Amino acid sequence: MTVRKETGNDAKSKKLLFKQNITFSLGVTRIEDLPEETSAEVAFFGRSNVGKSSLLNSITNKNKLAYTSKNPGRTRELNFFSLSQNSKTLINIVDMPGYGFAKASKDQIKKWTKLSDAYLKNRKNLRRVFLLIDSRRKIMPIDDEIMDVMDDHAVSYQIVLTKADKILKVENLAELVLKEVEKRKAIFPKILITSSKSKFGIDDIREEIASLIN
Template identity: 45%
Template structure:
């Protein structure tokens, strides 16, 4: 049975605050696996079904209003977007999956491209897998977890839009997702509940991500 990790310490919370107070800028977009930027800083990637609130969460984490842009048409974004955070870590915004209108060939192409990235990216430290707390798990969510297991990439489940459901329903959702995580070899056994609107869980998730960042340059010269 997996050991459940505890919440971040005050020191880890502060480390997350410091990291995310730094500059964060888009520096590369890749639509094909052979067009990735050179591997360098540690990477943390964000994955999730279309309309799960991925762009809103990334913007909340980085204190930006439009760093990551949400498309008005689900599934329209089909590239990996790379962001340099404080010259210490790279955040990767992955294309949303599970969009109903996409052709079968488009879905298969997404899966093949994402699997190649997940399996072959040596600097990828963790995948943050976002699930909407308000809705039941979809087949596409389960497929994504299986893909992450096969790629042997550690992923952490983060629930979004947690301010939009009642406390008892949220408790039940957390228990459900924890039970699912225990069945996946690659799942990190701690769930984080978030809300981009209220700030719930934002400092917690910053602390989780900061664990993988390169040390800050004490000279401040980068």
């Protein structure tokens, strides 16, 4: 397994791809309301307040595509965004509800958990889940639980370290994370290092997404 660092290779083509039309398609609160699987999908998942919305906005070059907040748990449904070219959807990007602490009732959190689990287990066109880990907090027990679910159901996932600008030796951290997860069954063997603030690693995620387009 390797740590993926931004190299600049093909960066221009990836930026051009993500200058295509990216729009919000729909928000889903019930599994039966999921859209028909006509295009490939990737999903972004992580603890509440891991920096998911900021990362999505950086990837898509849109400051307000995903709502950002200082309060964790603002994403409360499966939000679908379509990357299109010439009116054809190339791939859907799915913003999943954050797990962990959120300002919501136990019943509401249970509902989100059930929705997320059902999506992960049953979505056939889901090419990869980008599992976001806060560089400052490393892998936590709840992250391990999520990885267990994806391992058990053969859902391909890739770890993305966020907020890399907040720590000094993020590459050393990435190596430690690799040792923790290298024996997991469904993990994609590259760890991405990112910072929404400095834009470091953003083109690397774009490249991974582009590689999954049908």
